[in-house]
Amino acid sequence: MKKYLFLAALMLIGAANLNAASPKKKVKETPEAKGVASINRATAEAHVDFLACDELEGREAGWKGGRIAGNYIISCLKQMGLQPLFEDGYVQPFEACHAERQKRGQRWQVHPDSIANLKKGVHQSLDLRNILCKIEGKNPNEIVIIGAHYDHLGYDPMLKGDQIYNGADDNASGVQAVLQVARAFLATGEQPERTTIFAFWDGEEKGLLGSKYFAQVYPEIGKVKGYLNYDMIGRNNNEANPKHFVYFYTAAYQMFGDWLKNDIVTYGLELDPNYRPWDNPVGGSDNGTFAKLGIPIIWYHTDAHPDYHMPGDHSERCNWPKMVDITKASFLAFWKLANEKY
Numbered sequence: 001m002k003k004y005l006f007l008a009a010l011m012l013i014g015a016a017n018l019n020a021a022s023p024k025k026k027v028k029e030t031p032e033a034k035g036v037a038s039i040n041r042a043t044a045e046a047h048v049d050f051l052a053c054d055e056l057e058g059r060e061a062g063w064k065g066g067r068i069a070g071n072y073i074i075s076c077l078k079q080m081g082l083q084p085l086f087e088d089g090y091v092q093p094f095e096a097c098h099a100e101r102q103k104r105g106q107r108w109q110v111h112p113d114s115i116a117n118l119k120k121g122v123h124q125s126l127d128l129r130n131i132l133c134k135i136e137g138k139n140p141n142e143i144v145i146i147g148a149h150y151d152h153l154g155y156d157p158m159l160k161g162d163q164i165y166n167g168a169d170d171n172a173s174g175v176q177a178v179l180q181v182a183r184a185f186l187a188t189g190e191q192p193e194r195t196t197i198f199a200f201w202d203g204e205e206k207g208l209l210g211s212k213y214f215a216q217v218y219p220e221i222g223k224v225k226g227y228l229n230y231d232m233i234g235r236n237n238n239e240a241n242p243k244h245f246v247y248f249y250t251a252a253y254q255m256f257g258d259w260l261k262n263d264i265v266t267y268g269l270e271l272d273p274n275y276r277p278w279d280n281p282v283g284g285s286d287n288g289t290f291a292k293l294g295i296p297i298i299w300y301h302t303d304a305h306p307d308y309h310m311p312g313d314h315s316e317r318c319n320w321p322k323m324v325d326i327t328k329a330s331f332l333a334f335w336k337l338a339n340e341k342y
């Protein structure tokens, strides 16, 4: 026993010496710093490589690959010990309907009245699933949501050559961010002030269906104080500026811009954002659903590239260091959305 104590003492001395020798840490051991430290490239690659693999056949909403992608996300949430949003689990199932395919100019519908109308005739129907979990806040009367769509365009057997729309950037990159931010929240060791919801939307590519359905039926939607969205955070729009990304936010909330400016400096993030305060941020992705309800939004997006909505959206073309630093920056923003006054 003594021998072990002696060894332990030696090890402690060794550790102390190591600390004395290492350079002074710039960032204090705050809860946020612990969260940031949990976010890494290996995790980003693990999620994106799986979600964008050929075997998932492009994760089309309502198709086999989309279902497996959803099951994977559920497994990740369970493994982290995150609480499902709903009493009966992580899944919010919903139906989407569409007119018979030869009718031009029609859209997929999730509203019950539109669905009832379509069901009077020959129509298409898909069973879709949002996946949602939460961390209860000290004040559950205020809610913030972070989300990304997990569906993509599927595959096209008529395409010559590569037939699979892998969607590594669009939007496996966003899914990995929501998963890593959820883990970072747990890593802080602190309960957030507001209740935080982590959302994985289905059917975005068919018209923001998942977020629309959620906003339509979620009884607590009036308590939502902020929404943070990802859609495509993995690629370079201009190879000459690999740090570029677009930071959209509701213009009335100038502090959202200040948060990012400060966090880039404090945490030494290798990012060169294009700050885009937006008066009426209703377009582009699931952020539109929440902006239409007057909820302030933040949206991260690395901009267009030649593989956008093409079969070449492969994981090996991702800019991993940027994806990781955007994930860190967005964790810090969501931490503030969950805890600060704005």
Ligand SMILES: [Zn+2]
Pocket: 149, 170, 171, 204, 231, 232, 285
């Ligand atoms: Zn997308």
